[in-house]
């Protein structure tokens with residue numbers, strides 16, 4: 001219990017030091033309460049250790065981006081939090097009410113869009129109204145009765161987002177949700193994710209390989225290196241960030257260095 | 269874009285250096301005119317218009333050869349009746365209601381056998397597909413029985429069930445079980461694992477998982493099995509009716525065969541073929557009704 005408290009404290013300290021003016025929300029929700037606690041987590045696939053003595057805490061309502069090289073175990077980490085994979089050792093605490101957006105939309109092809117959004121609920125009028133509401137939030141209200149195969153990649157991914165948000169999750173897990181979209185198409189759903197996070201305030205773990213995306217959207221960027229947190233950066237930028245400025249460049253080169261993308265060292 | 273970007277650009281990209289043209293660029297390059305071959309809509313459309321004509325050419329030639337060889341006396345009517353006499357035989361059989369009665373009896377047998385066999389096949393496929401224990405119990409048994417050619421069972425069924433409708437229906441049912449079973453099992457097992465994960469993430473109960481994720485997405489495969497079974501049910505029908513039948517299409521054909529009435533035999537064969545066509549049509553209709561979400565079905 002004591003170890004738990006200490007961890008939460010070290011993690012939330014930067015929030016306290018954050019200048020209030022840079023936080024778009026203004027009022028921080030009780031910062032000490034964690035939504036995710038991972039301690040001493042070990043996970044191996046056939047003798048290859050993916051997570052090694054891994055620890056991560058995410059506060060309630062916090063938006064964390066997870067970066068890492070391909071094959072570093074980002075998806076594995078997310079699947080553990082989604083209860084789709086099990087850990088070999090360690091402790092993982094997560095809220096019961098979780099949602100996932102996978103890299104692919106994973107819509108059920110035999111169900112119309114609005115039924116996909118409310119997969120668990122029975123087929124009723126009230127259900128339809130609720131699905132309509134969720135679809136309106138992702139600007140797809142008029143696609144409620146469409147079949148999934150008629151949607152474009154971006155639309156399908158937005159339906160997946162609506163499906164993830166309709167139950168007002170306490171933890172939203174996003175596994176490179178926009179990786180399949182081109183750089184231009186990506187901008188709108190990115191803004192949408194930020195807006196919906198701002199409105200509903202779930203804790204978010206966004207797995208991405210896009211450093212700029214991580215910096216634009218997240219409170220905090222964590223880099224997964226060799227099964228551990230290699231870098232844990234607080235993004236002290238006004239948001240939504242334009243993705244420019246010297247502080248942005250500074251954070252970005254720190255992240256790129258951690259990811260092993262060679263860049264000339266900044267003289268500053 | 270940024271200060272750092274511009275700083276590292278010149279050395280790495282070397283775009284500014286006005287070096288001499290590489291040797292590869294000195295050689296002349298032959299360009300092919302890709303616009304020479306244009307879409308010729310007129311020619312394509314013309315071909316499409318006469319496509320049906322082309323397709324009908326060979327069958328029409330065969331029909332003419334058939335009519336000519338029979339009416340010229342080259343082929344005796346006891347070997348092959350002329351198209352004209354086949355048509356007349358069909359008209360007579362329809363006029364006195366004999367063909368309709370035979371068709372009703374035979375179609376009834378095929379349908380009853382099909383429904384029973386497909387029912388058993390779907391049930392067995394679901395049990396084996398959904399439960400590991402079910403697979404252990406059902407799959408190896410059915411795989412073993414599948415190796416028996418169903419026609420070989422006819423004598424046994426005659427001993428067990430006599431010579432009425434029962435042995436025929438049982439034979440058709442048995443023949444229909446396997447294609448439906450195999451495709452149902454494969455369909456259930458082939459449902460995308462990633463969809464099942466979605467169900468788990470969003471907390472679907474096991475029952476809901478089966479009814480909303482597994483069954484609908486296994487249905488295309490089940491329908492493929494039923495389509496096979498429909499074809500096989502006709503085959504089994506013909507086989508069963510050849511052995512002994514006092515009614516139905518088989519009896520009509522066998523009686524005609526005994527009397528060397530090739531015209532009536534051919535009428536029977538054509539009716540069997542028409543039944544096959546009808547069966548195909550029914551499956552297409554079923555697919556259209558049950559699988560509106562499949563892109564291929566919608567577009568076709």
Ligand SMILES: Nc1ncnc2c1ncn2[C@@H]1O[C@H](COP(=O)(O)OP(=O)(O)O)[C@@H](O)[C@H]1O
Nearest residue numbers: 045046050068069070071072073074075076077
């Ligand atoms: N089910 C599995 N069985 C065996 N190895 C796996 C399995 N899932 C992932 N891995 C391996 O674990 C490593 C991390 O995978 P993943 O978490 O998908 O990486 P990332 O998402 O960061 O690209 C990869 O080397 C991958 O091959």
Ligand SMILES: [Mg+2]
Nearest residue numbers: 074075076176
């Ligand atoms: Mg991944």
